[in-house]
Amino acid sequence: MNSAQIEIQLIASLVAIACAIPGTFLVLRKMAMISDAISHAILPGLVIGFFITQDLNSPLLILLAALSGLITVVLVEQIQQTGLVKEDTAIGLVFPALFSIGVILIAKNANDVHLDVDAVLLGELAFAPFDRLIISGTDVGPKSLWVIGSILTVTLGLLFAFFKELKVSTFDAGLSASLGFSPVIIHYGLMSVASITTVGAFDAVGAILVVALMIAPAATAYLLTTDLKKMLLLAVFFGVLSAISGYWMAHILDASIAGSITTMLGFIFLMAYLFAPSKGVIAVIYREKQQRTEVSLITFLLHLKNHSEKSERHVNHLCEHINWQKVRAKTVLDLAQQNNMIIIDNNIVSLTDKGDAFTTQAIDYIITNEDAQIEDMKDDFFLFRG
């Protein structure tokens, strides 16, 4: 690896981390769409900032652009508060308007501005290492690295300082307000961080990848954990993983880096969506099947418990009596036998002591829904797990 390659991966990783943090809270607040709005609506601020500073990395430009991101948020909320339209409609009204103002500003001044819409949307990570920051004659690294590094440092500082405030206001805005943590202030704080991160990152990676980096890793992490801290860590991890694997995919295929990273983000999300241990599609299907079998098992055991007469307990009759198909009846019979809950003697099925105790316990649970009694059964049976 040459130093430009390392720098590109470093920039992409820092962008990924800086995006994953506000992204996690946006996902939890069901505000994924707003990041899309911000990423487009910063354009007019960016263009105006560029007219003034002639430098895409100047702090003034970043602030101006972030401000137009915040204006988007305010406008969306104002329109929404009239009660005439829903939030997504309000978003759809605001950001195309702001974005097109930006596009017109660029088109009108195309001659003296080296800034084009493609670059804004897609960015060009491959060129990032060429724009160096020179301090009194010494080359200290690519400018975007410094920009995103500073933003990330601030974001991390804010996250550590205000983690509990972010958590409580995201979970329960009413409680947060009554405790004195104004949800409005926290909301705008988060929106400011999201806006500034978007602006700081867009130059390197483009607006589309910024949105993807904010939302996809957080959405992936959401499928895998039930702990906010772990969700943040996982989101960061998936962001960085996509950034680096996306970079190498682009390298091998000779494709766009931003496009490859977005593809990796989508791929990783898909994997989690399918294979996540408890929320994944496959786990859900498996669990439902398992639950069906277990309900059948208990029904079957209950039938045995309630009928002492032999005719009701003959293997061949059982299928008819409980009205099951052969396959299902066999699965249930096997399962019960494996767990030593029944014995079959001369084709007559009877409950073992264990089976008898289990049935009583299971029925108890179903009726009382009391947890303590079945803690020890949980490992064997899905039905009793939450």
Next chain:
Amino acid sequence: MAQNIAVKVDDLTVAYNYKPVLWDIDLEIPEGVLMAIVGPNGAGKSTLIKAILGILPPIAGSVTIYGKPYKKQRALVAYVPQKGSVDWDFPTTALDVVMMGTYGSLGWIKRPRQKEKKAALEALEKVGMLAFKNRQISQLSGGQQQRIFLARALVQNASIYFMDEPFQGVDATTEIAIINILKELRKAGKTVIVVHHDLQTVPEYFDWVTFLNVKKIATGPVKDIFNDDNLTKTYGINYKVSIQE
């Protein structure tokens, strides 16, 4: 009988998007009562509580807690929101939700420590939910979620408790468990204000009641004002509730 006034509401009008949903409310809640707020759906019960707690800004009127504005008295007040107002899929555990009750006394930036955790565990124990402390909150039943909310209010160790429908969707056992805790709070001299829908149980559970429907209809001791007349005024249909002595 000269009693302290815990909560005083003067000429309070509250609106959503400039459309008032509460008109000119005057209310005095004496210290140490266990009070029900009753009224039909959409009467503004939740709105009244939110306005008292400064969650919604009123367009007119004022609220004082022991004679001072709410902002100065936050530490004295605990709030249990309506259960449906939060996202129960949020990635957090029962214990963590209860810990949130301690955030107010911590203030900005400071984090909960061992002391706060201990208080949260005690509150969980009190509502009979200690065994569930590490459960993700979406894996709790409705009644268990309500108990968690109650524990979170208990941990605030306040003087005044506002609870928005704590009996919503709970079974008889949980309801009795909750009301016993509320009665204990009253015995300890606390003031408890509960939005309540089951009119049958008002005389049994509460000693004070406020009838609300956009305007305040009546407020006072249950034995004096909980009658068919006020119920009819509040709910608009003829009510016959026999109050058991």
